[in-house]
Amino acid sequence: MLSNSSPVPKLYISVIDDVIESMREVFLDEGVEERVLEELRQLWESKVMQSKAVEGFMKDTLNPSNFVLQLPTNYAQTLRKPTASIVIPAGQNLHNFTAKANSSSTLATFSLPPGVSYPVQIPAGVTLQTSSGHLYKVNVPVMVTQAPGSHRVLSQPIQHVLEQREPVAHQETTTNSTVLQTIAPPVNDLYNHPPAPTGPVIQPTEPQPVACQQLGQGQCTSTELPAVQPPVVQKLLHSQLPPESPSDSPFTLEGIDFSPQPLDMSPTSSFVGQLTGLQEKAGQMQVLGSEFGGREEEDMNNAEMGTLPKVTENTGAVNLEHSEDSVKAALMKAVSYNDLLDIVQLDGVCDSSSEEEQAAGGPEDDFLGMINAEALRALQEGDGSSDGGSSNSNNSDVEDVMPEEEEDPLNSGDDVSEQDIPDLFETDNVVVCQYDKIHRSKNRWKFYLKDGVMCFGGKDYVFSKAVGEAEW
Amino acid sequence: MSAAEGPLRHMCDGLFLRCVSVSTPSVSWYESVRPRKTPSPMEPNNDVALDIIITNVVAVFRTRCHLNLRTIAREGSNVIYKPEVGKVLMKLRKPRITASIWSSGKIICTGATSEEEAKLGARRLARCLQKLGFKVKFTDYKVVNVLAVCTMPFQIQLIEFTKNNRPIASYEPELHPAASYRIKNLKATVQIFSTGSITVTGPNVQFVATAVEQIYPLLFECKMAAR
Numbered sequence: 001m002l003s004n005s006s007p008v009p010k011l012y013i014s015v016i017d018d019v020i021e022s023m024r025e026v027f028l029d030e031g032v033e034e035r036v037l038e039e040l041r042q043l044w045e046s047k048v049m050q051s052k053a054v055e056g057f058m059k060d061t062l063n064p065s066n067f068v069l070q071l072p073t074n075y076a077q078t079l080r081k082p083t084a085s086i087v088i089p090a091g092q093n094l095h096n097f098t099a100k101a102n103s104s105s106t107l108a109t110f111s112l113p114p115g116v117s118y119p120v121q122i123p124a125g126v127t128l129q130t131s132s133g134h135l136y137k138v139n140v141p142v143m144v145t146q147a148p149g150s151h152r153v154l155s156q157p158i159q160h161v162l163e164q165r166e167p168v169a170h171q172e173t174t175t176n177s178t179v180l181q182t183i184a185p186p187v188n189d190l191y192n193h194p195p196a197p198t199g200p201v202i203q204p205t206e207p208q209p210v211a212c213q214q215l216g217q218g219q220c221t222s223t224e225l226p227a228v229q230p231p232v233v234q235k236l237l238h239s240q241l242p243p244e245s246p247s248d249s250p251f252t253l254e255g256i257d258f259s260p261q262p263l264d265m266s267p268t269s270s271f272v273g274q275l276t277g278l279q280e281k282a283g284q285m286q287v288l289g290s291e292f293g294g295r296e297e298e299d300m301n302n303a304e305m306g307t308l309p310k311v312t313e314n315t316g317a318v319n320l321e322h323s324e325d326s327v328k329a330a331l332m333k334a335v336s337y338n339d340l341l342d343i344v345q346l347d348g349v350c351d352s353s354s355e356e357e358q359a360a361g362g363p364e365d366d367f368l369g370m371i372n373a374e375a376l377r378a379l380q381e382g383d384g385s386s387d388g389g390s391s392n393s394n395n396s397d398v399e400d401v402m403p404e405e406e407e408d409p410l411n412s413g414d415d416v417s418e419q420d421i422p423d424l425f426e427t428d429n430v431v432v433c434q435y436d437k438i439h440r441s442k443n444r445w446k447f448y449l450k451d452g453v454m455c456f457g458g459k460d461y462v463f464s465k466a467v468g469e470a471e472w
Numbered sequence: 473m474s475a476a477e478g479p480l481r482h483m484c485d486g487l488f489l490r491c492v493s494v495s496t497p498s499v500s501w502y503e504s505v506r507p508r509k510t511p512s513p514m515e516p517n518n519d520v521a522l523d524i525i526i527t528n529v530v531a532v533f534r535t536r537c538h539l540n541l542r543t544i545a546r547e548g549s550n551v552i553y554k555p556e557v558g559k560v561l562m563k564l565r566k567p568r569i570t571a572s573i574w575s576s577g578k579i580i581c582t583g584a585t586s587e588e589e590a591k592l593g594a595r596r597l598a599r600c601l602q603k604l605g606f607k608v609k610f611t612d613y614k615v616v617n618v619l620a621v622c623t624m625p626f627q628i629q630l631i632e633f634t635k636n637n638r639p640i641a642s643y644e645p646e647l648h649p650a651a652s653y654r655i656k657n658l659k660a661t662v663q664i665f666s667t668g669s670i671t672v673t674g675p676n677v678q679f680v681a682t683a684v685e686q687i688y689p690l691l692f693e694c695k696m697a698a699r
Contacts, residue, residue: 440552472550472563
């Protein structure tokens with residue numbers, strides 16, 4: 001379901017905000033453009049996200065619409081949860097929806113709490129409305145995550161879409177309905193179908209189809225590939241939905257590489273045929289293909305046309321929202337995500353210099369106390385072996401030729417050999433915190449720590465109190 | 473760990489002494505210091521062998537250079553920084569020793585169970601400091617204290633013992649349950665408990681062994697009952 005809101009991304013965002021704000025004046029004094037500051041901020045945020053040290057790192061809620069649709073691995077189990085209340089963190093449009101839990105009717109409205117941290121799992125049959133007001137009909141439980149740096153990429157296609165959306169916007173009249181109604185269609189069986197063709201999937205690991213459908217008032221522009229949702233009742237609450245016109249408002253799904261799985265909700269195999277066609281086409285799509293959107297559209301519309309009359313079976317009615325301007329809403333950034341993985345990061349997390357040293361270094365002197373994990377010390381011990389030098393030993397060689405026993409028989413350090421256990425184990429786990437009390441008895445240690453940040457297993461955590469025990 | 477034992481040392485009246493270091497697996501100090509004496513096969517079977525177990529050896533040495541404690545605390549491994557006192561403790565695993573390092577370059581090394589171990593540990597420590605970048609020399613190495621325990625096979629009448637050894641022995645049961653006996657020429661102190669256990673502290677292992685030798689007959693006189 002919804003991911004637990006973790007304090008880490010919020011903390012990091014607040015830190016970033018603080019720093020950027022406090023630097024603003026300095027930058028201006030120095031005569032540096034503000035643009036540079038913004039760039040710094042973007043770089044910073046993208047680096048944090050790239051490092052994947054933080055889950056669901058969400059940019060400040062200015063860009064809530066940049067989310068990636070992913071499919072959960074076992075969505076079948078999480079199919080029906082219409083009782084959750086979720087409010088999509090739309091910028092200006094914060095809509096509160098009443099949740100109607102109907103076991104039978106499966107009609108429910110969702111409201112994501114403001115500032116929900118991604119990723120968010122949206123159960124099936126949800127119609128999402130993003131800040132821009134776009135409605136997306138989710139036919140398959142999806143996971144919405146924040147696309148890293150997505151907004152930048154968006155710019156172009158957004159324009160593209162914007163233009164096309166313009167005429168649509170005019171048509172919008174009444175349906176400012178902020179109510180999202182959802183349909184949780186009985187799509188159980190659908191999900192069990194494995195992806196027939198081995199088309200590229202949204203996420204390489206998730207062979208589930210993404211059914212996200214944007215419904216427009218004027219046009220049923222659906223971006224849903226596996227639009228075999230007969231239950232997709234495209235019926236406006238307030239106004240009838242005219243049959244879709246082949247849309248001029250493409251729904252930009254940037255970087256969408258999902259392979260539409262035939263959701264055979266309806267027995268119609270024709271849809272399947274259409275979908276397979278869609279799949280193949282989707283398979284050829286580029287990551288940033290705005291053309292993708294275009295092509296999508298047509299197919300979508302075709303599918304739509306088919307589905308419209310099939311409004312039949314399903315339970316609820318879907319409220320279609322008029323499509324508004326920007327299509328930033330649903331970006332399938334799966335592939336771009338993967339691209340980011342391929343980018344080798346040479347600093348930050350993957351810095352070549354040892355983290356422990358830095359963590360133990362200067363800035364921490366300001367803390368009351370700085371505790372390193374014991375493993376770090378063991379690691380340092382091993383690292384330390386590379387420092388210092390035989391140069392010292394050479395000096396001592398020359399010096400005490402005669403009075404060996406009196407002076408300095410450290411002459412080589414060869415004899416004195418190093419520790420036999422230099423690297424107990426490689427680890428980059430770091431804890432940076434303050435201490436309340438550190439206690440030791442023989443070789444048993446007890447730690448009472450507070451106010452800390454730690455990087456453990458590549459992920460970042462924060463704590464206000466931590467207690468630990470260890471044996472040395 | 474197996475106890476390393478030296479050869480039996482014939483003392484007197486069928487008493488043999490053996491210094492044991494609990495953790496050293498190799499040849500014990502005794503063999504390295506004295507020539508080995510094989511016990512004669514003619515010994516009566518009621519001879520007693522005493523094991524002197526060395527529990528602590530304290531050694532000091534100087535590095536002859538100033539040491540930056542903060543640097544050691546930051547970059548050293550297995551270190552505890554005590555700024556209030558002005559020293560850094562560095563613990564070693566292999567000879568399990570703890571060293572107190574002062575900025576003057578004086579280092580006190582404790583926790584070893586034999587003299588060899590103490591020296592080895594001290595050198596390893598100096599090597600560690602060298603690797604941290606300090607120009608250390610290993611000078612003025614000296615074992616300053618050895619603590620050993622020994623158990624007599626009999627219990628001891630402390631009051632009688634004190635009476636017999638009036639000026640040298642002192643016994644204050646209200647303060648401490650052991651009688652203490654100072655051997656001036658050895659500079660050793662023996663603490664005698666009524667159970668028959670004694671602890672000996674002296675400047676080195678040899679003196680400690682000698683102290684046990686010396687005190688055994690005195691204790692034997694005041695024994696309470698055989699175990």
